[in-house]
Amino acid sequence: MKAIAIYAPPPTVSSSLYFLDQDEDEVVNSTTSSSGSRGDGLGLVASDVVPCVTCRSLIAPEEKKGRLSDVMGDRGKYIHISREEMQEVADYIKHEGRVNITRLARKSNQFIEPLIEEDLGAQDEIPASAYKTSSGCETFLANVDTKSDVIVNFKGNSITYVLGHKTQTQTVCFSPLVSQTNWEEEDDDDGEAKWEILFGALSFITFAHFQDSHTFFLSHATPQFHHLFFRLMASGQQLSAIKGAKVLMVGAGGIGCELLKTLALSGFQDIHIIDMDTIEVSNLNRQFLFRQSHVGQSKAKVAREAVLRFRPQISITPYHANVKDSDFNVDFFKQFSVVLNGLDNLDARRHVNRLCLAADVPLVESGTTGFLGQVTVHIKGRTECYECQPKPAPKTYPVCTITSTPSKFVHCIVWAKDLLFAKLFGDKNQDNDLNVRSNDSASSSDHSEDVFERKKDEDIEQYAKRIYDHVFGHNIESALSNEETWKNRNKPRPIYVRDVLSDELQQNGNVDKMPATDNLSTLSAMAYLGLKNPQDIWSLKENSRIFFAALKLFFSKRQKEIGNLSFDKDDHLAVEFVTAAANIRAASFGIPLHSLFEAKGIAGNIVHAVATTNAIIAGLIVIEAIKVLQNDSKSCRMTYCLEHPSRKMLLMPVEPFEPNKACYVCSETPLLLEVNTHRAKLRDVVEKIVTSKLGMNLPLITHGSGLLYEVGDDLEEDMVANYAANLEKVLSELPYAITGGTMIQVEDLRQELVCNINIKHREEFDEEKEPDGMVLHGWTQAPAVENNKDTTTTTTSSNNGASTSSTSALVPNDMEEDDELTILETGIETIAAAGKKRKLSDVSNSETPVPTDDKRAKKIGEQVEGDESDVIVMLDGGNDEKMSR
Amino acid sequence: MNGEELTEQETALYDRQIRVWGVDAQRRLSKSHVFVSGLKGTAVEFCKNIVLAGVGSLALNDDNPATGEALAANFLIPFDENMGGGGSLAELCCDSLKDFNPMVHVSVEKGDLSNFGVDFFEKFDVVVISCCSLAAKKSVNEKCRKLSKRVAFYTVDCRDSCGEIFVDLQNYSYAKKKVDETVQCQLQYPSFEEAIAIPWRSLPRRVAKLYFAMRVVERFEDVERRRPGETSIADLPNLMKLRNELCLAHSLNESQIPDSLLERLVVSTKEFPPVSAVLGGILGQEVIKAISGKGDPLKNFFFFDAVDGKGVIEDISTS
Numbered sequence A: 001m002k003a004i005a006i007y008a009p010p011p012t013v014s015s016s017l018y019f020l021d022q023d024e025d026e027v028v029n030s031t032t033s034s035s036g037s038r039g040d041g042l043g044l045v046a047s048d049v050v051p052c053v054t055c056r057s058l059i060a061p062e063e064k065k066g067r068l069s070d071v072m073g074d075r076g077k078y079i080h081i082s083r084e085e086m087q088e089v090a091d092y093i094k095h096e097g098r099v100n101i102t103r104l105a106r107k108s109n110q111f112i113e114p115l116i117e118e119d120l121g122a123q124d125e126i127p128a129s130a131y132k133t134s135s136g137c138e139t140f141l142a143n144v145d146t147k148s149d150v151i152v153n154f155k156g157n158s159i160t161y162v163l164g165h166k167t168q169t170q171t172v173c174f175s176p177l178v179s180q181t182n183w184e185e186e187d188d189d190d191g192e193a194k195w196e197i198l199f200g201a202l203s204f205i206t207f208a209h210f211q212d213s214h215t216f217f218l219s220h221a222t223p224q225f226h227h228l229f230f231r232l233m234a235s236g237q238q239l240s241a242i243k244g245a246k247v248l249m250v251g252a253g254g255i256g257c258e259l260l261k262t263l264a265l266s267g268f269q270d271i272h273i274i275d276m277d278t279i280e281v282s283n284l285n286r287q288f289l290f291r292q293s294h295v296g297q298s299k300a301k302v303a304r305e306a307v308l309r310f311r312p313q314i315s316i317t318p319y320h321a322n323v324k325d326s327d328f329n330v331d332f333f334k335q336f337s338v339v340l341n342g343l344d345n346l347d348a349r350r351h352v353n354r355l356c357l358a359a360d361v362p363l364v365e366s367g368t369t370g371f372l373g374q375v376t377v378h379i380k381g382r383t384e385c386y387e388c389q390p391k392p393a394p395k396t397y398p399v400c401t402i403t404s405t406p407s408k409f410v411h412c413i414v415w416a417k418d419l420l421f422a423k424l425f426g427d428k429n430q431d432n433d434l435n436v437r438s439n440d441s442a443s444s445s446d447h448s449e450d451v452f453e454r455k456k457d458e459d460i461e462q463y464a465k466r467i468y469d470h471v472f473g474h475n476i477e478s479a480l481s482n483e484e485t486w487k488n489r490n491k492p493r494p495i496y497v498r499d500v501l502s503d504e505l506q507q508n509g510n511v512d513k514m515p516a517t518d519n520l521s522t523l524s525a526m527a528y529l530g531l532k533n534p535q536d537i538w539s540l541k542e543n544s545r546i547f548f549a550a551l552k553l554f555f556s557k558r559q560k561e562i563g564n565l566s567f568d569k570d571d572h573l574a575v576e577f578v579t580a581a582a583n584i585r586a587a588s589f590g591i592p593l594h595s596l597f598e599a600k601g602i603a604g605n606i607v608h609a610v611a612t613t614n615a616i617i618a619g620l621i622v623i624e625a626i627k628v629l630q631n632d633s634k635s636c637r638m639t640y641c642l643e644h645p646s647r648k649m650l651l652m653p654v655e656p657f658e659p660n661k662a663c664y665v666c667s668e669t670p671l672l673l674e675v676n677t678h679r680a681k682l683r684d685v686v687e688k689i690v691t692s693k694l695g696m697n698l699p700l701i702t703h704g705s706g707l708l709y710e711v712g713d714d715l716e717e718d719m720v721a722n723y724a725a726n727l728e729k730v731l732s733e734l735p736y737a738i739t740g741g742t743m744i745q746v747e748d749l750r751q752e753l754v755c756n757i758n759i760k761h762r763e764e765f766d767e768e769k770e771p772d773g774m775v776l777h778g779w780t781q782a783p784a785v786e787n788n789k790d791t792t793t794t795t796t797s798s799n800n801g802a803s804t805s806s807t808s809a810l811v812p813n814d815m816e817e818d819d820e821l822t823i824l825e826t827g828i829e830t831i832a833a834a835g836k837k838r839k840l841s842d843v844s845n846s847e848t849p850v851p852t853d854d855k856r857a858k859k860i861g862e863q864v865e866g867d868e869s870d871v872i873v874m875l876d877g878g879n880d881e882k883m884s885r
Numbered sequence B: 001m002n003g004e005e006l007t008e009q010e011t012a013l014y015d016r017q018i019r020v021w022g023v024d025a026q027r028r029l030s031k032s033h034v035f036v037s038g039l040k041g042t043a044v045e046f047c048k049n050i051v052l053a054g055v056g057s058l059a060l061n062d063d064n065p066a067t068g069e070a071l072a073a074n075f076l077i078p079f080d081e082n083m084g085g086g087g088s089l090a091e092l093c094c095d096s097l098k099d100f101n102p103m104v105h106v107s108v109e110k111g112d113l114s115n116f117g118v119d120f121f122e123k124f125d126v127v128v129i130s131c132c133s134l135a136a137k138k139s140v141n142e143k144c145r146k147l148s149k150r151v152a153f154y155t156v157d158c159r160d161s162c163g164e165i166f167v168d169l170q171n172y173s174y175a176k177k178k179v180d181e182t183v184q185c186q187l188q189y190p191s192f193e194e195a196i197a198i199p200w201r202s203l204p205r206r207v208a209k210l211y212f213a214m215r216v217v218e219r220f221e222d223v224e225r226r227r228p229g230e231t232s233i234a235d236l237p238n239l240m241k242l243r244n245e246l247c248l249a250h251s252l253n254e255s256q257i258p259d260s261l262l263e264r265l266v267v268s269t270k271e272f273p274p275v276s277a278v279l280g281g282i283l284g285q286e287v288i289k290a291i292s293g294k295g296d297p298l299k300n301f302f303f304f305d306a307v308d309g310k311g312v313i314e315d316i317s318t319s
């Protein structure tokens, strides 16, 4: 039997996989220093590597012929393989399509008759089967291409890979370490498809990925060479993975712009972008693909045009639409190799997470706030999904804190925005707690409702004064009458118009003096009063004047909108009104006043955003995306971008966590609902559980075979009526009665998410602690930042860029990428504190092992990487709880 | 107020970032002057960030023509101009950057970096150089140091998926916010030359291997009179020889500079765009910190390697 010219001496090194191996240097070192004789035949030691004279002399003749296509054994034996022989191997590979390496090696032995120099010992005739497997390389190859059934043993230190040699610059040096790496652009001048192939596996991979001409050598190789080889293969693999990928980006905002640019530069060819937003002026400081002239246009479309200007040859498909639209269903998601999120709200993130799970497409998720950011990777079955860990709940404030006992400026903002503004300008039919907490029963509820109605023919001036005196004066007085409340609190001071604006009321009242502008969007009380700087903190008097001016402008110039308005941070007049009202209230309660700029940030939940963090995060997203595309999920990391270094690190990679087995989204664990089945209506369950907690948009509820409830566009009328009737029934009286011990199924067809919920009947619920009147177990939600002792006002998290009209302020339920939903300072505090908190919780977890958390703790220990053997806990290992969720 | 308030236009445009670093910082930014030399992908990322942030002016220096490779990593230059174009990299980038933010004055400084005298740098508050020789790094750094005013000096380099940032703020004091109080902090930076002259064995343990590897490559290019990045795999043997010599001289274990790392640095000298984005972002933040005097500045090296994903700060100084 002719031996194929591959020699694999017993490995002297237990070389594991070098690529991406944290320990590489140590391993390499131990071999270089300990095996001085390792050069064997050539007397080479890794450290005095080359250009090796012996090798040169061996190659020289072939070089003269203008081609190299030969093999060198590990002992420096030179073996010639003819072009024809190579062609035969190549043809065989082409014919077979995919070849098992063992078979290929055996086959090659038929094709190739190596001219081996004399002196070959018996052991050189190594049967092909010797090359079968080795864990390290197997792993490597699995990473290179899992579709391949080739298994190679590179462990024998015996391959050198040399690429084209035709041009002079492409040095072919016959050393353990040398090669030419210009993979992409190597043209074949001959115009002849050369298939010079020696070693089956190499040729196979090369053939499959590069379709390029190369000459291969087997040589005395060192571990370093393995590394080189792996890297070459990896970089080639990387290129083809990138080029072949079809990528979906959700969000073309701050992160999105950076991401699209970096994807295009990195060689991605097929990118789809979904974004429902249009461009605003305040985007321009970081969303660099947009210009002033684009304001008002679709972000997705403008971003595409901007990137095509420097990369016209790639394909970018924009969708100016909401990612929750039914067009973007599971089938839509299935066409992508990876989904990259640069979103700005929890709701959309959860939706995309579920679709990615349903479509089994990996998701790279991201977020930034100020200088902080993070990138996480979610691969179904391998890493936790976006919802495996609890997300901090939207922050809510006790109603009475807002209505009666504010202690922070944010409480005043919430009052001004969600109660006062909504009462005066919003939907009159909505519940509003503006007066309910008043202790003075006579003035509260029914009677005082009228106060906010402008009477027929009532002068605006009079009306405004009446409102002012009522909310800042009278209401405070009533509150004061409840002595109990103020035992341990500073008493507020009632403020009446006459105290503040006694001198100027008469002259200031005339609406006719109001600016005659047609452009309602530029209406400004500040401009009217000659106040310019939004950074200034106005006095109580100035705030009062703004209050009057803004209120009057609303009633005189924008009366058509009254009754339909909800607060919008981009509505300048609304911001002015809310700032003024909040400040007057703050003055009343001895809380420091704030500038319009600050108030706007709080009221609009504006996230602080800078270009640099977005750029960094986008870079990290692409790095992770490439790993995902190469099926190298083992190398994937969650990365945190920190403001202050931790263990010297500003960018901190952390190994991803495994899926949470109790996650109701990515596992099938049933939830448990404790509810009074004789009292709770189906509507309560739908609203308080299915919509708000499980985040379903189009729920379908079944009990056994019976359909109880469904939402959709294409329902029959009688079904709609039927469902509407069901909503009002208590659970135990439904057509398919829900009682203790039964199980219902809740499903969102669009998200392809199914949850089973076991029902447990319970008679009583604590009104304060369990305000929903029901409790859902198995659904994880982090504790809200503030403890709510009173009945809380709650918030829907269904905000997708729209302003919130609910009775509370949202605080980071997430690291927001963009404008909405988050109050920054809180965000930063939360994150800064997260590390410590996590550390503590890790400690406690190790004492009371909870299955999942225990695993986390272990993981955290494991990820102390390689040579960095300091005693460290990845103190930010669990940051995700605070940072990303 | 004193007439130095931000304009309404500025307030609207910079709204989101003012919420991060405040009006004061924004005001200081808008009065600062930045110089950047060597416009490859990483420097271009930095330029974008700093123009968006709203510095007063940005001067660009790179007379090289826009070749295919330069364009590959450059999102500032529209494709149409690829072929015919003419114009230096600096000129082409200048046009695009102006467009990013009309409030920033962007200009071109022609000429060879090494020919600029001390006076030249007086105009600037920040000098950033990229992809230039060891000699140029030292000399520009020294020139900045000769000036009576403090000119913040930075280098940034990206090779393959590795990157390095060097920072010299000379004597730098800043307000550091502690829990309740604000303390004045003082930092003493060495020059580039001083920093790299520090004997390796006297550096703290576990200094990023990339630090040593970059020094070897830098030295190699210097000795061989190569232009930055002008290396190939064929240089690896000599590079390793140099590595061994340096390690011997510094009594450092060669394992601190793995072959594999050297090989990566020497083989693929192209900048990996995601790494450029990361480096450009970090550098942008640092420059913003230095100008605004807000936040802990980086002292004095930063390393990023996409392979392990760590972004590490190393203090290579004697103080």
Ligand SMILES: [Zn+2]
Residues within 6 Å of the ligand: A384, A385, A386, A387, A388, A389, A659, A660, A663, A664, A665, A666, A667
């Ligand atoms: Zn999950």
